[in-house]
Amino acid sequence: MTLSELLPSLGCEAADHLEPGVWPRSTCLGPGGELLFAGAPVSHLAARFGTPAYLLDEDEVRQNARAYRTALPDAEVAYASKALCTRAVLRWIAEEGLSLDTCSAGEIAVARSIGFPPERILLHGNAKTPEDLKAALSYGVRRIVVDSLDEIEQLGALTTGAQQVLIRVTPDVAAGTHAAITTGTEGQKFGFSLRGEVRDNLDRAVSAVLAQPGLRLAGLHCHIGSQVSRVDFYEQAARKMVGVLVRLRETHGITLRELDLGGGHAVRYLPGDAGFDIDGYVRRLRVALAYECASNGFPLPELTIEPGRAIVGPAGITVYRVCAVKRGSRTFVAVDGGMSDNARPALYGAAYTARLVGRRSRAARRPVTVVGRHCESGDILADGLALPDDVHPGDLLAVPCTGAYHHSLASNYNLVGRPPVVGVSRGTATLLVRRETEEDLLKRDLG
Ligand SMILES: Cc1ncc(COP(=O)(O)O)c(C=O)c1O
Numbered sequence: 131m132t133l134s135e136l137l138p139s140l141g142c143e144a145a146d147h148l149e150p151g152v153w154p155r156s157t158c159l160g161p162g163g164e165l166l167f168a169g170a171p172v173s174h175l176a177a178r179f180g181t182p183a184y185l186l187d188e189d190e191v192r193q194n195a196r197a198y199r200t201a202l203p204d205a206e207v208a209y210a211s212k213a214l215c216t217r218a219v220l221r222w223i224a225e226e227g228l229s230l231d232t233c234s235a236g237e238i239a240v241a242r243s244i245g246f247p248p249e250r251i252l253l254h255g256n257a258k259t260p261e262d263l264k265a266a267l268s269y270g271v272r273r274i275v276v277d278s279l280d281e282i283e284q285l286g287a288l289t290t291g292a293q294q295v296l297i298r299v300t301p302d303v304a305a306g307t308h309a310a311i312t313t314g315t316e317g318q319k320f321g322f323s324l325r326g327e328v329r330d331n332l333d334r335a336v337s338a339v340l341a342q343p344g345l346r347l348a349g350l351h352c353h354i355g356s357q358v359s360r361v362d363f364y365e366q367a368a369r370k371m372v373g374v375l376v377r378l379r380e381t382h383g384i385t386l387r388e389l390d391l392g393g394g395h396a397v398r399y400l401p402g403d404a405g406f407d408i409d410g411y412v413r414r415l416r417v418a419l420a421y422e423c424a425s426n427g428f429p430l431p432e433l434t435i436e437p438g439r440a441i442v443g444p445a446g447i448t449v450y451r452v453c454a455v456k457r458g459s460r461t462f463v464a465v466d467g468g469m470s471d472n473a474r475p476a477l478y479g480a481a482y483t484a485r486l487v488g489r490r491s492r493a494a495r496r497p498v499t500v501v502g503r504h505c506e507s508g509d510i511l512a513d514g515l516a517l518p519d520d521v522h523p524g525d526l527l528a529v530p531c532t533g534a535y536h537h538s539l540a541s542n543y544n545l546v547g548r549p550p551v552v553g554v555s556r557g558t559a560t561l562l563v564r565r566e567t568e569e570d571l572l573k574r575d576l577g
Pocket residue numbers: 210213231254313353355356357392393394395436437438439440534
C-alpha cells in the first residue's frame with residue numbers, strides 16, 4: 131500500500147502540510163496536530179520511550195539503500211556506518227545487499243556481532259590503531275584503505291596473506307561544503323598527495339604497498355567531503371582519479387581495477403536546501419568515467435561509492451519536550467536535549483527546522499530560538515523558527531533529518547545520558563538502542 135492510500139485510514143491530512151523535502155516520507159499530520167511517523171503517533175512514541183528520543187523509519191532507510199542499488203546496479207554501494215552504527219541498521223543494510231564502510235574496531239565489532247559479511251566490508255581511517263587493523267584482519271575485512279606510509283608499514287608487518295588494500299588519494303577537489311567536512315583538498319589530513327615533492331605522496335605509497343609481500347593493491351579511493359550537493363565536484367574527482375590510474379599504469383606498470391569515489395551526498399535539513407540528485411550524479415559519473423577511460427585505453431574500473439548521511443539522515447527525527455519558555459528581547463524555547471544529542475549546529479553552524487507536535491494551536495506564530503539544556507550559550511538547535519505563541523512547558527517538538535551524525539556524534543556533556551534510538555515500521559516501534567541511564571554513567575567512573 132502506498133502512503134497516499136494509507137493516509138486516509140490513519141486519519142491523516144495531506145503530507146504537504148509539512149515543510150517539503152525535509153520530513154521523512156512517511157510523516158504526515160494526523161488529527162489534532164498529531165504527527166504520524168511511519169504510521170505511529172509521535173506523542174505516543176514520546177510517552178512510551180521518553181524524550182529526547184531519536185526515531186528512525188526502517189522502511190525509509192531500506193528504500194534509500196535500495197535507491198542507490200537501483201541507480202547503480204553494477205557498482206558496490208558501501209553504507210558509511212559512521213553516520214549511524216547500530217546492529218539493527220547494519221542488519222537492514224546487509225539485507226538490502228549493500229556493503230559497509232567502517233572506520234574503527236568498534237564499528238567492525240558491531241558489524242561482526244550481526245555477521246555482516248566481511249568480504250563486503252572496508253576499513254578507513256587516517257590514524258588506524260593496531261587494534262583497528264587487527265580487528266579488520268581477524269574478521270577478514272576484504273579491503274583496508276591505507277592513508278599513510280606508516281600505516282602501510284604497520285599493516286604489512288601484521289599480514290601474512292594477501293590483504294587487499296586501496297590507497298586513499300587527495301584529489302585536490304574542493305567540495306563546496308563546510309571546511310570541517312571538506313576532505314579532498316591539499317592541506318587537510320586525509321589521503322596521499324598527488325604532489326611529488328611531499329613525503330607521503332601517492333607514488334611513494336604505491337611503491338610501499340607493492341614492496342609489502344602481505345599486501346595486494348586493488349585500487350584507489352577518494353572522498354571529497356560530506357554534505358556535498360553539487361554533482362560536478364564528483365565528476366571532477368572521477369576524471370582526476372582516472373587520470374591517476376592511467377599515470378600509475380605508465381609509472382608503475384600496474385593496471386588497478388577498483389575505484390572508490392567515497393560518499394558525501396547532501397540531504398535537505400531546511401526546505402530551501404539543495405539536496406542531491408542521485409540520477410544526475412550517476413549519469414555524469416558514467417559519462418566522465420567512460421570518456422576518460424576510453425580516451426586513455428584504460429579498462430572501466432569497478433566502482434564503489436560510500437553514502438552514509440543520504441541513507442539514514444532523512445529517515446530520522448528527534449522528539450524533544452519543552453522545559454521552559456523565556457520571553458525577553460528574544461524568545462527562547464528550551465528543550466530537554468541539545469548539543470549532546472545534536473552537535474551539528476555547534477560544529478558546523480548547521481541549521482534545522484522544528485515543529486510543535488501532539489496538539490494544534492491557533493495562536494499567532496512568532497520567531498523563537500530553540501535552545502538545549504547544556505551550559506553553553508551556543509547550544510542552539512534552531513534559530514528564527516516560527517512557533518505558536520502559546521508554546522509552553524510540556525509541549526513536544528520534533529526536528530527532522532536527524533538520522534545521520536546525531537546518535538553517532540552524541541556525547542555525555544553535562545553527564546546527560548544519550549537518547550534511545552527507536553525504529554518504527556508500519557506503526558510498530560522497536561527500541562534499537564536504549565537510553566543511557568545515570569547508572570550507566572556512574573558505572574564507568576571508578577572513583
Ligand atoms: C571515507 C568516507 N567515506 C564515506 C563517508 C560518508 O559520508 P556521508 O555520510 O556524507 O555520505 C565519509 C564521511 O564523510 C568518509 O570519511
